[in-house]
Amino acid sequence: xxxxxxxxxxxxxxxxxxxxxxxxxxxxxxxxxxxxxxxxxxxxxxxxxxxxxxxxxxxxxxxxxxxxxxxxxxxxxxxxxxxxxxxxxxxxxxxxxxxxxxxxxxxxxxxxxxxxxxxxxxxxxxxxxxxxxxxxxxxxxxxxxxxxxxxxxxxxxxxxx
Numbered sequence: 001x002x003x004x005x006x007x008x009x010x011x012x013x014x015x016x017x018x019x020x021x022x023x024x025x026x027x028x029x030x031x032x033x034x035x036x037x038x039x040x041x042x043x044x045x046x047x048x049x050x051x052x053x054x055x056x057x058x059x060x061x062x063x064x065x066x067x068x069x070x071x072x073x074x075x076x077x078x079x080x081x082x083x084x085x086x087x088x089x090x091x092x093x094x095x096x097x098x099x100x101x102x103x104x105x106x107x108x109x110x111x112x113x114x115x116x117x118x119x120x121x122x123x124x125x126x127x128x129x130x131x132x133x134x135x136x137x138x139x140x141x142x143x144x145x146x147x148x149x150x151x152x153x154x155x156x157x158x159x160x161x
Contacts (some may be wrong), residue, residue: 006081007102008129010109013078021076030102031079104144
């Protein structure tokens with residue numbers, strides 16, 4: 001099984017994902033690490049990515065998932081996956097993937113992003129991500145207000161893990 005934690009910047013994907021992976025003893029991967037350098041440079045300049053920028057990134061994420069699933073390995077993956085077509089591009093086997101949408105208020109997201117240091121995602125990009133977000137049908141939707149350990153525990157309970 002692969003658990004895909006998705007949502008806009010500031011929702012805690014990486015923090016919750018690391019906690020969840022540690023709790024389960026599963027490998028953790030962050031989709032941010034799959035971005036080519038040109039994407040990181042563009043986002044660092046405060047510019048949102050377009051679909052042409054995303055294509056090699058999504059392909060790299062899918063390749064990672066294909067290897068995990070071919071080996072029968074569990075994993076926790078974090079990825080914004082804001083649009084349905086992005087989720088379709090990376091999901092190799094819907095039956096083997098559990099989609100978890102981390103969701104919170106704009107105010108909480110804004111406060112988290114604004115306090116970040118040395119991260120390529122800038123707070124001004126939050127509105128573009130919120131506008132692009134297509135909430136996933138059938139996903140487990142989790143409120144991000146509780147502490148990360150509590151969120152991870154809620155996910156484990158909801159997925160019977």
